[in-house]
Structures are given as structure tokens and as C-alpha cells.
Amino acid sequence: MxxxxxxxxxxxxxxxxxxxxxxxxxxxxxxxxxxxxxxxxxxxxxxxxxxxxxxxxxxxxxxxxxxxxxxxxxxxxxxxxxxxxxxxxxxxxxxxxxxxxxxxxxxxxxxxxxxxxAMEACVDADNAVNKQMCSLLELETTGEADGDEIISFPVSVSNSSTGKLYTIDYTLSNGATTYTGRETGYTPGDQIEVDINSTQELITLFTATSDDSGSPKEVTVAIKAVTQEGTSLNVSMCATPSYTIEVFEKPSVSFIVG
Structure with a gap:
């Protein structure tokens, strides 16, 4: 305007x-x-x-x-x-x-x-959904379970004018496996939703194989680039444009055979 x-x-x-x-x-x-x-x-x-x-x-x-x-x-x-x-x-x-x-x-x-x-982009970790999750089960990874697992997170852009839309490039990674995503037509503050059953990389990230440590695995969600649509302006990143999701190992049970 x-x-x-x-x-x-x-x-x-x-x-x-x-x-x-x-x-x-x-x-x-x-x-x-x-x-x-x-x-x-x-x-x-x-x-x-x-x-x-x-x-x-x-x-x-x-x-x-x-x-x-x-x-x-x-x-x-x-x-x-x-x-x-x-x-x-x-x-x-x-x-x-x-x-x-x-x-x-x-x-x-x-x-x-x-x-x-200036504009600065940052993940709004306080309002991210599912920052702690249980490992996917085998039925979930084969698509036989009811419902999809969703994580979502908002991105803030300081000094953004009303009505401006953005393209958000982001990654989810555990160090060994990385998923790269892109959200277009994004309004700052909205939730970016990721269906972790949609690709093999995401399934791998959220399937925590037990190593008997008892500690949750960590998946880092990070924004890599933010571009204002219509102007192609690259928005600066805040000091820590990421947050961590804890993925708990699958608990184990067994029959006692006598």
C-alpha cells in the first residue's frame, strides 16, 4: 500500500x-x-x-x-x-x-x-506443535495405522508489512538424515505443517531405533532462507533460527516363555 x-x-x-x-x-x-x-x-x-x-x-x-x-x-x-x-x-x-x-x-x-x-526471520519455537514425540511404529511407517503424524511450527518476520507473503526454505535433520522442505505464499505467524509420513527421509528421522540409552533422539528444525515474494528480498536470519524435537525410543515388551 x-x-x-x-x-x-x-x-x-x-x-x-x-x-x-x-x-x-x-x-x-x-x-x-x-x-x-x-x-x-x-x-x-x-x-x-x-x-x-x-x-x-x-x-x-x-x-x-x-x-x-x-x-x-x-x-x-x-x-x-x-x-x-x-x-x-x-x-x-x-x-x-x-x-x-x-x-x-x-x-x-x-x-x-x-x-x-530491517527484517529478521526466526522460528517461533514457543508455539511449535509436537516438540516431543514418540518414535513411529512399524504400522505407521507402512501406512496401515489410522491418521498421520504432523509437526508444525510458525516463523516470525520482524518489521514485515501487512499483506506481504514469503517463501520459507527449511530443513529437518538428525545429523545423518536431512529432509528439505519449502513453504510458499507464507504469512508470518501461520503454522507450517509437515506430514512426517509423507517421505522416507521424514519416516527415518522420526523412527528412533533403540540403543538402550534411554535418551530421546533429537531432530533439529531450522529455517535456511526466507524470501519476500514479489520483491525477491532475502530476509536476515535471527541468531538461532531453529529448535529441537525430541523423539523418544520405542518402548519394548516381550512374552515370558517358560
Whole structure:
């Protein structure tokens, strides 16, 4: 959703000066956001008659062109009172706008600071389902048992704008066997569900062969890559983008033969 992010009043007294109004303006955006930056001009001060780009114009620049899609060339395409950009780099940036009115007089440069918040992805382990499981039985692995075993876990993406979707690449591994999965069209906070009866790798991971240690086996669930769909932005990983599932060994019973 495009947001009008700032307005300012052009003032002319021979050589024009400019003032800005910030009371209702947004100067912090999220990585991947598309924004419309708009200015307004005075109806009485300065000669703003005619057509933008022909009779009067505005030059838009940014101090780091790599921060927006298309770089400075994107801004060069706008010579009117608004410019549209998509942010692809986090950090602190300055927009500068200079106007030339129909008399050929310049405004003082107006600098608008914009902070672009970084995104960080992390597994929400507190809300993961089935962090402790019993080993699959033989009937389950041959598909003869009723019902499937499901694990699920949510992924959080900090500073994600409403409506943005993501592709999540993840793995489940015990060191010897690794399953690689992908979730597309993902909304942060939703559960990613994995049917552990769906592939042999998962069946192997969740079948804990007894070694008489009595300790549960461990399967690590980790997100490997998170990409914002529509922008192809790669989201940074948090410090620990994983959690562990404990898989208990199958208990054993036997008949006493006498």
C-alpha cells in the first residue's frame, strides 16, 4: 500500500525558499515497502502555473541509490510533485527535493530523512506443535495405522508489512538424515505443517531405533532462507533460527516363555 510520506510548502521571494510540515508524516518504513512521496506547492507563492515537467519541475535524489529499485534512474523518471519507490535496503537515507518554478527560480534543497527497518526471520519455537514425540511404529511407517503424524511450527518476520507473503526454505535433520522442505505464499505467524509420513527421509528421522540409552533422539528444525515474494528480498536470519524435537525410543515388551 502506497503512503504519502511528506508534504512541504514552496515559498518564493525572488530566490525561492522552502519549509516543511512533519506533523502527520511517516518517516519510518519497512524493507520491501512501496511508497509514494508527495509534495504540495503554494497557490500564491512561486509561479507553479502550467504543466509539471514542462513549465516547472522537481528534481528528486537520494543519498544511496542502491536503497531503491531502479536506483537514481527511478527518481529521474519523476519530475512532478510525487515519486514512487520500492525500498530494497535497510538503513537511514536522505531524500532531497529541489524545485524549479515557471520563472526558472530554484528552491532551497529540502532534505527528508527516511529510516528503512530491517527484517529478521526466526522460528517461533514457543508455539511449535509436537516438540516431543514418540518414535513411529512399524504400522505407521507402512501406512496401515489410522491418521498421520504432523509437526508444525510458525516463523516470525520482524518489521514485515501487512499483506506481504514469503517463501520459507527449511530443513529437518538428525545429523545423518536431512529432509528439505519449502513453504510458499507464507504469512508470518501461520503454522507450517509437515506430514512426517509423507517421505522416507521424514519416516527415518522420526523412527528412533533403540540403543538402550534411554535418551530421546533429537531432530533439529531450522529455517535456511526466507524470501519476500514479489520483491525477491532475502530476509536476515535471527541468531538461532531453529529448535529441537525430541523423539523418544520405542518402548519394548516381550512374552515370558517358560
Amino acid at each position: 502506497k503512503t504519502k510520506i511528506f508534504t512541504f510548502l514552496m515559498v518564493a521571494m525572488g530566490l525561492l525558499a522552502s519549509t516543511s510540515v512533519f506533523a502527520q508524516n511517516k518517516t519510518t518504513v519497512n524493507l520491501g515497502d512501496s511508497e509514494e512521496y508527495t509534495i504540495t506547492v503554494s497557490a500564491t507563492l512561486g509561479n507553479w502555473t502550467g504543466t509539471a515537467g514542462t513549465d516547472y519541475s522537481f528534481d528528486w535524489t537520494i543519498d544511496d541509490a542502491t536503497a531503491i529499485v531502479g536506483g537514481q534512474a527511478t527518481l529521474d523518471a519523476f519530475n512532478g510533485i510525487s515519486a514512487d519507490v520500492t525500498w530494497i535496503k535497510s538503513g537511514f537515507f536522505n531524500f532531497t527535493v529541489v524545485g524549479t518554478d515557471a520563472n526558472g527560480c530554484l528552491t532551497e534543497p529540502l532534505v527528508i530523512p527516511v529510516t528503512v527497518s
